[in-house]
Amino acid sequence: xxxxxxxxxxxxxxxxxxxxxxxxxxxxxxxxxxxxxxxxxxxxxxxxxxxxxxxxxxxxxxxxxxxxxxxxxxxxxxxxxxxxxxxxxxxxxxxxxxxxxxxxxxxxxxxxxxxxxxxxxxxxxxxxxxxxxxxxxxxxxxxxxxxxxxxxxxxxxxxxxxxxxxxxxxxxxxxxxxxxxxxxxxxxxxxxxxxxxxxxxxxxxxxxxxxxxxxxxxxxxxxx
Numbered sequence: 001x002x003x004x005x006x007x008x009x010x011x012x013x014x015x016x017x018x019x020x021x022x023x024x025x026x027x028x029x030x031x032x033x034x035x036x037x038x039x040x041x042x043x044x045x046x047x048x049x050x051x052x053x054x055x056x057x058x059x060x061x062x063x064x065x066x067x068x069x070x071x072x073x074x075x076x077x078x079x080x081x082x083x084x085x086x087x088x089x090x091x092x093x094x095x096x097x098x099x100x101x102x103x104x105x106x107x108x109x110x111x112x113x114x115x116x117x118x119x120x121x122x123x124x125x126x127x128x129x130x131x132x133x134x135x136x137x138x139x140x141x142x143x144x145x146x147x148x149x150x151x152x153x154x155x156x157x158x159x160x161x162x163x164x165x166x167x168x169x170x171x172x173x174x175x176x177x178x179x180x181x182x183x184x185x186x187x188x189x190x191x192x193x194x195x196x197x198x199x200x201x202x203x204x205x206x207x208x209x210x211x212x213x214x215x216x217x218x219x220x221x222x223x224x
Contacts, residue, residue: 084175093187120214137153148169162183
């Protein structure tokens with residue numbers, strides 16, 4: 001079985017077309033939205049710790065998630081993670097200048113496919129969550145800061161994995177807009193590949209490539 005470090009490397013950094021997410025965007029229920037508001041009211045490092053603790057507890061108590069059940073992973077991502085992420089900012093930054101030139105429908109499709117890829121990321125990584133511990137590095141921020149970085153170390157059987165989060169201040173708390181895995185910021189990793197695809201075949205070409213990649217990942221999951 002692949003170790004946790006290897007899974008994170010392969011899932012999150014292999015290419016700009018391996019980021020994964022759930023099904024097309026859906027409205028949050030009142031209960032989920034309220035839970036998100038309660039979480040984002042925390043200090044930045046406490047906010048990340050709260051999300052991490054919830055995800056770890058959910059995975060460790062659910063055998064189906066541990067086995068990579070996409071429906072269960074989707075439900076966890078939608079309820080525990082996505083309410084705390086600025087998906088539009090992440091997608092727009094990854095797409096770059098072409099985002100402003102895209103039509104509203106193209107922007108919607110890009111966000112949907114970007115989110116769909118996230119589920120496959122968590123399906124692989126969540127199955128490896130067992131005895132990891134998280135160390136939260138001291139915060140370097142001021143109360144007036146509108147953007148901060150929360151730095152953590154994930155320790156797993158001798159491996160130490162750098163996992164940092166860029167947060168933006170929103171009404172009532174914080175949202176995640178980028179993640180640093182093993183020294184590489186996720187959105188920046190996608191920018192180059194996305195730009196190349198847009199240059200070669202336009203925004204629709206990028207959407208098509210993401211759709212194709214998601215289908216490949218779905219087929220791989222079914223076959224696996």
